[in-house]
Amino acid sequence: MKTKFIAGVATATLLTAAMPAINNLPFVKNANTQKAEAATDVEEAFLNKAAKQAQKAAKTYGVYPSVxxxxAIVESGWGQSKLATEANNLFGMKANDGWDGATYIANTREENSSGKSYYINAAFRKYTSYEGSFDDNGKKLRLGVTWQPDRYKGAWLENASTYAAATKALTGTYATDHRYNISLNNHITTYDLTKYDPQISTQAKSYTVAKSGATYAWPTDHAISAKSGSVSKGQTVTVDKTITYYNGSKRMHIxxxxxVNSTLFENNSEQPAIAVSQAPKSASVKVSKNLMHNAYVYDxxxxxxxxxxxxxxxxxxxTYGQxxxxxxxxxxxxxxxxxxxGNIDGTSRILKHNSxxxxxxxxxxxxxxxxKNQSVATYGSxxxxxxxxxYKVGIREYIKHANFAKN
Known part of the structure; x- marks a missing residue:
């Protein structure tokens, strides 16, 4: 494919055609740099302007604000590139056929398959503020490209346990530069950008559902994600991951x-997770099972x-076998x-009446x-x-004990 350049814009070499590629990366420090440094006036001004917009977009699309x-720092030179100053375009987003907003024309250098350079005028997306630019970038990270919607799934909050895992997932997919993650990581550690990231907890807890509602495949705004299931009012569920965002709102994985959003649960219904030990040392293959009835634990x-x-x-x-x-x-x-x-598999019982x-x-x-005479699986006593x-016969479903024939 052709390589594209924009004169005066500092960015990484990108794979997606929607993003122009510039080779002049800021100085890359040692990858092990951990100490945060004081930002210059230009850098401070950029962070003050950009951080909140990044957090808003990251919450909408379920990605890391720090990344x-x-x-944005790498690709716009701390917001000093012409595309950034003239069009608030921090990520080199082109105005493709699906874009109906304002545009900015920039002279770009491209290379053909033989490596020969030539210049063209190209239209790029023009935003009224950084908010639109960060929103478009978040959308791209979550929804990918038309031919590969999950192209950047390794950078999603639910898949990347750390920002470093997310930047690694973007290297070779979002950018061709094999040092792209090193550059991003150094900026994140040098300028303490993780302070803008949400808090992620994997401590399991139980909650009571306050109102029936849908569950979603992604920890994004509900309008972004497909539905994955549902829960019912009064149901007790186990949450195994909680993401707490900058504004205190939470998305929780059942x-x-x-x-779901934390607002789906009853106030003060949080309880410690069910206390069972880790997998047994001589465990067979783990199989997840639906627990249909409250169950005591035995030795x-x-x-x-x-x-x-x-x-x-x-x-x-x-579970680890029977x-x-x-x-x-x-x-x-x-x-x-x-x-x-019986709390999982159920016990077959015959009905002596219609029920x-x-x-x-x-x-x-x-x-x-x-x-009448139908065999029904019942769970527990x-x-x-x-x-x-x-007798319990399903989730929130019960049949009168007297309707069953005696065993």
Missing amino acids: MIAQ AGKGW SKGQRIRNIKMLKADNVIP ETIKGKKYYRVGENQYIAA YVYNEYGNRDNNLKYK AVTINGQKY
Whole structure:
């Protein structure tokens, strides 16, 4: 493909045609540089203007602000390139066919396949402020290019455990320069850009859902992501990752479901995660299972372990094979830790009457009905709701105990 240049703009050599490529990178310091340095007046002014816009765009698209700011520094020369000063264009975004905004014409140098240079006038996107430029860059990092939508997925917050992992993922995909991540990393560490990044916690906690709603595939604004599932009011779920942004808002990942905003949960419903140990040392292959019923944890002798809290229903938990203890089947969930298999697999029971299905409050809020003599999987022992016994037959679904034939 042709190599493109813009006179007077300092940026990295980019792969995407929407972004022009400039070779004059700022001085690259040793990759192990960790000490933050005081910024010059020009640098300070740029950060004051750019950081908040980067944080807003990063929250919208689920990427690292520090990486976006470092990209802007490298590609616009701290906002001093002509494209940046005249058009607020920090990332060299071209005005392609899908762009209906203002444009800025710049003289650019390109190279043909033989390496011979020639100049053309090209139209670039012109923004009223840095906000539009950062938003377009965030959109590109999340949505990729038409022929490869997940091209930059390695830089997404949910996939990159650190900013360094994100910059590495952009090297060879966003930029051809094999030292691109080194340049970005040095700017991030030298100018302490991680202070603009969200806080990411992988501490698992349980929450109660305040209102029914959808879950989403990405930790982005909901308008950006496809839906991945749903949760119901009153349901207890396990959150295994929480992203806290600059403005205090949170996006949280529900295990086995997807991402939601923290506003979906009841206030003060946070509880410590279910306390089971790490994978057993002699573990077989881990298989995630839906826990359909509250479950106590037992040891290898079938004795309940009192100092481990009951595992809550409607969560996804790791299991490591089955064992039979005193004639009863269990799933192994940790080192010398087991739960009754019936809480996961269910027990088949025959209905002796046609039966309606009720919710966890004992209300019939659906049109579900099972037929007499039908075999139905029930989970765990019978539970009491409003003074009556029920068997759980699904998530938030119960059938009266009396409707089943005695085993």
